[in-house]
Amino acid sequence: MRLFIATLIFAHSLAIALADEQPTKRPNVLLIVVDDLGYADLGCYGGKDIRSPNLDRLAKQGVRLTDFYASPVCSPTRASLITGRYPQRFGFDWVIRYNEKDRGLPVDGNSLPALMKKRGYATALYGKWHLGYKPEFAPNAHGFDDFFGFLAADLDYFAHTDANGDPGLFANIKLVEEKGYLTDLITDHALAFMKRQAGKPFFLEVAYNAPHWPWQSPDRPDDRRITKTYGPEIGTRETYRKIVERMDEGVGKLLAALDSAGIANDTLVIFFNDNGGERLSDNGPLFHGKYTLWEGGIGVPCIMRWPEVLPAGAVSHQPAIVMDVTASILSAAGAQVPTDLDGENILPILSGREKPHDRTFFWRLPRPDDQFGQKAVRRGKWKYIHDRDTDLLFDLVADRGERHNLAYEHPDIVRDLKQALAEWEKGLPPPAEVRPK
Numbered sequence: 001m002r003l004f005i006a007t008l009i010f011a012h013s014l015a016i017a018l019a020d021e022q023p024t025k026r027p028n029v030l031l032i033v034v035d036d037l038g039y040a041d042l043g044c045y046g047g048k049d050i051r052s053p054n055l056d057r058l059a060k061q062g063v064r065l066t067d068f069y070a071s072p073v074c075s076p077t078r079a080s081l082i083t084g085r086y087p088q089r090f091g092f093d094w095v096i097r098y099n100e101k102d103r104g105l106p107v108d109g110n111s112l113p114a115l116m117k118k119r120g121y122a123t124a125l126y127g128k129w130h131l132g133y134k135p136e137f138a139p140n141a142h143g144f145d146d147f148f149g150f151l152a153a154d155l156d157y158f159a160h161t162d163a164n165g166d167p168g169l170f171a172n173i174k175l176v177e178e179k180g181y182l183t184d185l186i187t188d189h190a191l192a193f194m195k196r197q198a199g200k201p202f203f204l205e206v207a208y209n210a211p212h213w214p215w216q217s218p219d220r221p222d223d224r225r226i227t228k229t230y231g232p233e234i235g236t237r238e239t240y241r242k243i244v245e246r247m248d249e250g251v252g253k254l255l256a257a258l259d260s261a262g263i264a265n266d267t268l269v270i271f272f273n274d275n276g277g278e279r280l281s282d283n284g285p286l287f288h289g290k291y292t293l294w295e296g297g298i299g300v301p302c303i304m305r306w307p308e309v310l311p312a313g314a315v316s317h318q319p320a321i322v323m324d325v326t327a328s329i330l331s332a333a334g335a336q337v338p339t340d341l342d343g344e345n346i347l348p349i350l351s352g353r354e355k356p357h358d359r360t361f362f363w364r365l366p367r368p369d370d371q372f373g374q375k376a377v378r379r380g381k382w383k384y385i386h387d388r389d390t391d392l393l394f395d396l397v398a399d400r401g402e403r404h405n406l407a408y409e410h411p412d413i414v415r416d417l418k419q420a421l422a423e424w425e426k427g428l429p430p431p432a433e434v435r436p437k
Contacts, residue, residue, distance in 0.1 A: 038281025062305025084326030104132020114143030127207030
């Protein structure tokens, strides 16, 4: 009898413990992706001159990741998010250019939005796509019920024209005209979607173009410059600051909408940047920036909040990568998780239920002449970079700024990481010849 009672008590205690660890229902998902933000542009990442109260609050209410990685340019990162796999598997070593109208991410029915839709979620994307121009490559084809935004790399914040001067604002597959600052329009469409989905589960991606160029301040409606010319005359840090702050204001409105609807505790909110910051960004303490495989090119801010599961005010040094976002969202939703994903569900680690562990990540950034290409591997604390014709090795725990090359002290580690990189590349299509333009 005592054994029976003890067993009942243990079972009851176990049930309570499991209930404390597991959410009571599948969460809504609000995924916020921004463009070209610097690693240290937000207050919660050490920023000093840009006010980001809403993202800082998100970090205080959730988990801030210090070692989160993307690709060095935007199309590959977005391909990783939609597929949960390395972008090189789909030929995405570089961005889709304006003249590549026939290029895009193929549809296979297993994209992140498609799998969320199969799980019963309403799906929407508002903002930047940059994974193909044709309808067969567009957001709707990949499983988004609703899309408002643009298909190209950039868009004028006021005129809504692309770098060629062509109209570029779409509602699903139709060109549309709407007046307003693009950041605000993206926020407004996202808010309207959440209002329509009251009481129903949703997966919403808000892909701000901010703070990608053209650097146009929201308080300068007469400033409608968009140009392919890269130079200091295009923008200033002050203009950049205003762009980021308007984006943060939009994030605040989205979070307030969750609060007012009473669903903040039931919503997984994920924020990250698509690649390292560009010329007006602050990437400190990381070295270099966009278009490179140095930490400043691939190390980006990432914050996750889910009050039912994740602790508030936590900081995680667990290395993670964009494909982990895909795996984590699908797992949290109870959706089908493809077995061939390159990412993993990191929510158990961020929640404290599982211990952090070493990861291995690979990158490839080819150039027409391999002498000017870059490749990189991170395994545990070690980061190997092949830059031009030089092999470099860094201890990222002791030297996140990549200032002290240890390749000559640890040739065995360099050899092992180069071999791992070669094995990874064996399963990939050959890189296309790419160069920044």
